[in-house]
Amino acid sequence: MDYVPHDLETIRIMLEKIGVENLDDLYVDIPNNLKIKQLNLPEGLSESDLLKNLTELSEKNHIYNTSFLGAGSYYHYIPSLVDSIISQSQFFTAYTPYQAEISQGMLQSIYEYQSAISRLTEMDITNASMYDCASALAEAATMAFFVTKKKKILLIEGIHPEYIETVQTYCWGRSIETETIPLDELDNKLTDEIAGVLIQSPNFFGDIEDISQVAKKIRSKTKKCLLIQAMSDPTCLGKLNPPGKNDVDIFVAEGVGMHPSFGGPNLGILSVKKKYMRKMPGRLIGLTKELHGEKEGYVLTLQAREQHIRREKALSNICSNQALIMIASLVYLVSLGKTGLKNVAMQNFQKANHVKQALSQISGYKVLNTKPTYNEFIVKCPNINKLIKKCKDDNILPPLKLSHYFPDRKDEILICVTEMNSKEDINKFLQIAKEAAQ
Amino acid sequence: MTRKQLIFEKGYNALINNFTPEMDIKSIDFDTILPKSLQRNEEINLPDVPEFEIVRHYVNLAHKNYGVDSGIYPLGSCTMKYNPRINEVTARLSGFLKIHPLQEENDGAIELIYNLGQQLCEICGMDAFTLNPAAGAQGELTGILIIKKYFEIKGIKKDKIIVPDSAHGTNPATSAMAGFSIIEIKSDENGELPLDQLEFAMKGGDVAGLMLTNPNTVGVFDRNIDKITEIVHKYGGLCYYDGANLNPIMGIAKPGEMGFDIIHLNLHKTFSTPHGGGGPGAGPVGVKKDLINYLPCPQVIKNERGLACVENEGESIGRIRSFWGNFGVLVKAYTYILALGKNGIKNAAQNSVLNANYIRTQIKHKFTIPYDRINMHEFLVDANLPNGVNSEDVAKALLDRGIHAPTIYFPLIIHEAMLIEPTETENKRELDKFIEAMLEIYEEAEKNPEYLKKGPYNTEIGRLDATLAARKPCLRD
Known part of the structure; x- marks a missing residue:
């Protein structure tokens, strides 16, 4: 099955019009020694066989009844209309909206996304999305370099380990120095040579940092240094003080409204203060007017920042982003609305903190967070392997063993509790924890 | 309002x-x-x-919104082919959609990543693939960072990358992200890379590599390709293949056998995954044996015990995003390759070339074709029509006829560039409709140019003021 519509007769007619005899004649420019005989791949499959094949493969992955795993990818309830809307074929089969007059649907959706995220975060400007939070954070670090012309970035401990590694990769590319430090050393490390401070809150371990205090520190000790906040699960903004109220210069986060899908696709949110608008990477959509009429409409704008115009002087090479996921995030946000977003955030706070309190009362377990937490927290366990095994036996996706990222932290777990965990799930998990301690 | x-x-x-x-x-x-x-x-x-x-x-x-499902979408260098619906179904199977990237019971996902990597190796003639990059541009960055790492580990200082003037804007932008400066080489009158200039640039000794799209962005296959890669290798450089235009040669020839060391693909172009209005895509990167250690982490490898996930073992360029890339997109591309099989892949390639050349030969008596020979899957028109009607005017006139416009003003080497790529999934009726529209627009340019300059008229909205949008940015409500 190759989705080619022509029959042999049509091909013959077309070849005749071109003036060649057969399809192979179309490849006169390729040197013969480079032409291959045949690919070493199987024959094509019918759609029914494809579905069978892929279904069998998908079933080799286990789907759990419930999950206490987060660490950068979260299970939230996604309203059914989200998938229905991103399945509208004129959205998902379109390209980047270069021809504005026949792309107003996508363009207006992006404009609404830019608006919705800016409203949620209270930041001035949001772009049309980045690939994910990790690469968005890396691009934010690069942006700090472009804004300040300084070549050193400070990363505060507690940023997701995969984000840190991504930032390091991008910064190595541009020869920007990075240093990871604990928050309490920030005072000593802040100098006028620092381009930006990267901090995650709630951080990888669940801690909610007082970002406004960090901002004050940075402003008092440096002239130009940018404050960049990352966030893995922005559903917390339903109850948490938004970055725009904390003097954050650049905010990045993972998107909302998507299933985990083994880690992607999701999207990277990137929002900035207005003064950095012309230094931000990625697509931006703006409102404008007809040249020969009065109607208002949307176009790709401020393209002078981008690679197809600036080439090697561009801030980034990003072009395709995560547009369809952007629609999913937008529809998720408007479906829940201000009331629903508040409810989701509240439930995550309540349920996770309930489990946190309950676990701390089971002998052998010790909650290690000293700061407030959202839907994740870390716990020292009496018998981590028993706990993990028992969870799996009960069809529960267990919390993350911290040793996955930090080999020394062998008996600690990172637990995630969301609105998807019912009272029964929670009680079951607490019961397992109790049994595993014995 | x-x-x-x-x-x-x-x-x-x-x-x-x-x-x-x-x-x-x-x-x-x-x-x-x-x-x-x-x-x-x-x-x-x-x-x-x-x-x-x-x-x-x-x-x-x-x-x-206009999508591929609405009609022909001949956007050059974007390969807007049909997005098979089965791909949407397989990517949404709950065993793929609902699995957590950090769960240990992931055999199916790991097997899919490995198998897709192997298929891409076979199609491209490479030895290993990473599927982590989220888009073509991120694939390019991955590839260029691999070049950087290769020379860094060898302790050789080389800080320049050669790109032809017909290159995608991402090539120079990416090179800069890895700290390289650019040497731009002007394409010759055939749209190909002049060997003497390439050799001259390489002789400088500071060139790390060449980034090349082949067939290139004017739609022709560079006939000197094996000589080009030979010259680059002679001076110790690496050859990078921008896979944006792989579609017409898959199953016909392999970039690896042309002498390329690194390649990125766009699964959302060649391998039928939807563009989604601007993503999510996927930009896998393939390399030859000597470069495998530099691939980003994590990777799936096969050893005596079966498939295994490996993290950074020292020489990797590191991580370029979180987890395993745009996995859902990988499922779609894998489904597509299984659907086509060895014959379907070749058939798709051949018919993409057939369709492009069919349009070219049916409009060339009116339109200027700067590189008028058998093209590959796309061809370039210099849309400098009578009475000052330009490429943008032609584009808008196509919109008025319910047809999506080709890529315009790219590549930059032709002033009124219009790059036409119909893809193999368009039927002859749709191609004829496009041809007819182009010829009609040409006639209109002769008779009534002012009308064309103010179009479109039949669309949701008229031509928009892009200058105003940039001068007074209004980016949110």
């Missing part, structure tokens, strides 16, 4: 929808969970909109 209503204007001030599970545990006093100073004080400025109104709002917006 002269613009359409935004979703924010369709809301109410109370909860109407009910999506979230019931709160079934006893609440703790919120101030003890989160101090007041860290709480959000003001309501989120988003309305509560009833579900049905949201659906209607976005379905109406979707109807104002």
